[in-house]
Amino acid sequence: MRDSITILPPEPRGVAYALLIGIETYLAKGIDNVSYAENDATEVTKAILNLGYEEGNVQLIVNEAATCTSIRYHAKQLAGTVKEDDTVFFFFAGHGYTWQGENYLMANDTRQDDIEGTAISLKELFSLFAKSQCKQVMFFLDCCHSGLHLGEEERGVLEDFSNEELSNYFKQTEF
Numbered sequence: 001m002r003d004s005i006t007i008l009p010p011e012p013r014g015v016a017y018a019l020l021i022g023i024e025t026y027l028a029k030g031i032d033n034v035s036y037a038e039n040d041a042t043e044v045t046k047a048i049l050n051l052g053y054e055e056g057n058v059q060l061i062v063n064e065a066a067t068c069t070s071i072r073y074h075a076k077q078l079a080g081t082v083k084e085d086d087t088v089f090f091f092f093a094g095h096g097y098t099w100q101g102e103n104y105l106m107a108n109d110t111r112q113d114d115i116e117g118t119a120i121s122l123k124e125l126f127s128l129f130a131k132s133q134c135k136q137v138m139f140f141l142d143c144c145h146s147g148l149h150l151g152e153e154e155r156g157v158l159e160d161f162s163n164e165e166l167s168n169y170f171k172q173t174e175f
Helices: 035-050 068-081 110-117 122-130 162-172
Strands: 016-022 058-062 087-099 102-106 118-120 136-144
Touching: 016 035, 016 068, 016 118, 016 136, 035 058, 035 087, 035 136, 058 068, 068 118, 068 122, 087 110, 102 122, 102 136, 118 122, 122 136
Parallel strands: 016 058, 016 087, 087 136
Antiparallel strands: 087 102, 102 118
16 A cells, blocks of 8 residues: 655745735726736735735735835835745736836836836836845736737837846846
8 A cells, every 4th residue: 555645835944925916907098907817816815825825924906006106115015024035926917018128017007108107117126126135036927018009119018028128137136
């Protein structure tokens, strides 16, 4: 008779934190809804809680609450809280956008006439966590430009999600 084998996830060395964002609806006219973004963020939240993340270390922000200011605030607070052995799980479901060669996550209140001021730059987000003490950060980005009506000189994420920007960032990371 064979003994059964139970496979358990590795024990986290530090504290596991998560910031999850799901944006289905946008305030600006001309930006279409993203079907299932809120549901996806909610279901991923349930899944990581089932994996053992403590509820007090998990922040879910959806729709109207997912403003540019709110997302930046929570990301900065998290980056300032984490220690070297901690783990950060960042999840985003919503629209993304490439503007002037840089990738952005669109907040609920993003305005097409002020992308830099009202969307979240991935470069800014990556830099924030790179400067934190935490060495284990996971980004899961489920975004596309499908709802944004683009001008001729602009390209969306699916057309040109600047893989070079992401590649350069990951080449510079230790973990």
